[in-house]
Amino acid sequence: MNEILHDKEFNSFREIIYTEAGIRLNDHKKALVQARLARRLRLLGLATYAQYHAYLVSRFDQEKVHFINAITTNKTEFFRENKHFEYMKTVALPQIERSSPDEIRIWSAGCSTGEEPYTIAITMLEYFGARKAPGIKILATDIDTQVLEKAQKGLYSEDQVGAMPAALIKKYFSPGMEGRDAVYEVKDEVKKLVFFRHLNLRMEEYPMQKQFDIIFCRNVIIYFDKVMQAGVFRRFYSFLKDSGFLMIGHSENISNISNDFMLIGNTIYKKVV
Numbered sequence: 001m002n003e004i005l006h007d008k009e010f011n012s013f014r015e016i017i018y019t020e021a022g023i024r025l026n027d028h029k030k031a032l033v034q035a036r037l038a039r040r041l042r043l044l045g046l047a048t049y050a051q052y053h054a055y056l057v058s059r060f061d062q063e064k065v066h067f068i069n070a071i072t073t074n075k076t077e078f079f080r081e082n083k084h085f086e087y088m089k090t091v092a093l094p095q096i097e098r099s100s101p102d103e104i105r106i107w108s109a110g111c112s113t114g115e116e117p118y119t120i121a122i123t124m125l126e127y128f129g130a131r132k133a134p135g136i137k138i139l140a141t142d143i144d145t146q147v148l149e150k151a152q153k154g155l156y157s158e159d160q161v162g163a164m165p166a167a168l169i170k171k172y173f174s175p176g177m178e179g180r181d182a183v184y185e186v187k188d189e190v191k192k193l194v195f196f197r198h199l200n201l202r203m204e205e206y207p208m209q210k211q212f213d214i215i216f217c218r219n220v221i222i223y224f225d226k227v228m229q230a231g232v233f234r235r236f237y238s239f240l241k242d243s244g245f246l247m248i249g250h251s252e253n254i255s256n257i258s259n260d261f262m263l264i265g266n267t268i269y270k271k272v273v
């Protein structure tokens with residue numbers, strides 16, 4: 001596909017993704033948007049981005065989801081930014097076990113293809129070991145319906161699990177084959193702790209009923225502008241228990257956005273109450 005994405009359509013796509021998802025695309029993202037939408041154009045048999053733009057606008061309710069799925073960046077991995085999981089095991093979980101003895105609730109907001117919530121589940125299982133654990137509920141949400149489908153299946157390639165210690169792979173994944181490729185399926189004892197749901201962080205109100213002991217929102221707000229970030233942190237504030245922890249990506253920062261959280265570790269925050 002040699003078709004070029006012109007500024008007129010690029011600017012309109014930028015506006016739509018910001019309005020719908022809060023994702024801010026700067027001028028340098030044009031080639032990226034062009035590449036990501038190229039597949040969609042091919043699939044729909046459309047020759048130009050102008051045609052795709054017309055298609056998107058005229059069938060907005062149906063096409064919106066595919067457009068958003070194409071634009072989002074979903075890079076993730078098991079035990080990414082591992083300091084957070086070390087902190088969970090050594091500091092956060094011992095405290096949470098005392099403050100929430102009946103049920104521990106964790107939210108992975110922007111969970112992508114599931115590596116983050118499954119890592120959280122594995123960390124919990126490792127922490128409790130043979131001890132009787134309280135109820136554990138890990139809510140994993142994303143705006144992208146395609147990654148959620150993949151996450152729910154819990155099937156990963158050798159490369160995707162490869163960086164984990166062999167003992168953990170053996171304990172928590174079942175090896176199999178898909179055609180000629182080795183695949184690793186997350187075992188049921190891990191899967192059953194994680195609940196995947198579609199949720200757009202852009203929404204003014206989130207539908208959950210109860211607060212969380214830890215909110216992970218890592219490498220997600222980096223795509224938002226300050227207005228959107230401030231809104232998300234305001235909502236996180238009300239969904240985090242007073243004793244809870246908020247983890248954001250290692251290259252992200254709250255300090256110039258919100259005064260509601262104080263830094264207590266490497267991109268780890270507590271609520272100011």
Ligand SMILES: C[S@@+](CC[C@H](N)C(=O)[O-])C[C@H]1O[C@@H](n2cnc3c(N)ncnc32)[C@H](O)[C@@H]1O
Pocket residue numbers: 020021022023072073074075076077080109110111112113116141142143144147199200201202217218219220223249
């Ligand atoms: C780069 S991935 C990060 C995945 C994981 N948290 C990690 O750190 O490895 C960012 C995820 O945020 C999701 N996302 C982007 N905008 C969103 C929004 N408005 N609401 C919910 N999720 C969003 C994307 O679909 C993507 O899966």
